[in-house]
Amino acid sequence: MMDRINFYNRDLETLDRDRLRELQDERLRLLMKEVAANRFYQEKFRSAGIDFAAVRAFEDLKTLPFTTKSELVEQQETYPPFGHLLTYELSRYRYFHQTSGTTGRPLKWLDTEESWDCWARCWGQVYRGAGVSEDDIVFCAFSFGPYISHWVAITGAWHIGAMCVSGGGMNSEQRLHALLDNRCTVLVCTPTYALHLAEVADHQGIDLRSSAVRISIHAGEPGASVPNVKRRIEESWGSKCFDHAGATEVGAWAYDCEVPDGAIHLNELEFIFEVIDPASGEPVEEGERGELVVTNLSRPGMPVLRYRTGDLVEMTAEACDCGRGLARIKGGVHGRADDMMIVRGVNLYPSAMDNIIRSLPHIVEYEVEVRRVAGLDDLLIKIETGGPSFEETHRAILEAFRAQLNIRVSVEQAPDGSLPRYEFKARRYKRVAEDE
Ligand SMILES: [Zn+2]
Structure with missing residues (x-):
């Protein structure tokens, strides 16, 4: 194991596979108790003839029907504004966000205080996995609209004690200057935007390699795990580039570590993962390409069970040199089945x-x-x-x-x-x- 590796919670992240599965099963049982009050899943389970109490372990998940994004969208169209997707009374929710709606109607998603803590932990792992500490200053190059990614990136940075500079309400030149003037050490944005900022800097005669930025963290597109995109970002910024993956309705479900082998970790502490053949819905062999299916364990207020992400991945449970016991996806997300x-x-x-x-x-x-x-x-x-x-x-x-x-x-x-x-x-x- 490399001693320079950073962890968010070393004990949990280095659990062995058996212990990890036990922890997931334990949390799945707790989740089922809560979700029994969720109308959407009550109806879904009733028509499939499934009893919440019968779902006690990973193996039982296979008996559940998948959840799809179109079902969630349809819920909100039929029963506006939130569908029957809320487990609790509305007053218990505090955070409102919506998806960008690039592949259809925007989906509205609510979080309780407890599920927001899950976001903070997940992003804590994203940052710590990349080696970010309380000594860092994080620049979030986002517009801070109603999209969750912006707010969780800030929340996670605060959670690990890092200072945050918001790039909201600025154009690219202004962002570049805010980042340089405040000596930010970490850049968070899409891979595309990191390259665009580099282009703007180039036009202005600014050499980003001499800036304080030492780490960049990306999501929203597969780019940071695409070798030549990663290399380009690292060359133009003189920094180390890290990938992570997430979705509004699921959570921040994968994060990178400092082992540069092109694989990123699945956050099995907060989610359960399956990989299926998109056509048949049957599980694929370990290492084979398939669609990622996720159950989030820590957002019972607006849960997704066996959610089809549409993301194509190759999962492996082989040990990583960083010491984490969490499974990985090789090459990050390869793209979406519908892309x-x-x-x-x-x-x-x-x-x-x-x-x-x-x-x-x-x-x-x-x-x-x-x-x-x-x-x-x-x-x-x-x-x-x-x-x-x-x-x-x-x-x-x-x-x-x-x-x-x-x-x-x-x-x-x-x-x-x-x-x-x-x-x-x-x-x-x-x-x-x-x-x-
Ligand atoms: Zn690792």
């Missing part, structure tokens, strides 16, 4: 394309379109290269896509600054209408 593009019979994931495009040094920003040309699917990559390097980059993209994904693509030069820049989750991949 996959099929072009001329080839299955393409945005994270795989991102990894190729980010390996090429001159690409400042890009966008990918799937369009129909003469009755055939065509993948068009629009790139900004900042001028004379276009021809060379063009050739390199064609070659890399052919070699790594076995597909021929079209490449187009976009004028500098013409492609959209993103503060939050990037939307670089789209399918356009027939024969445009």
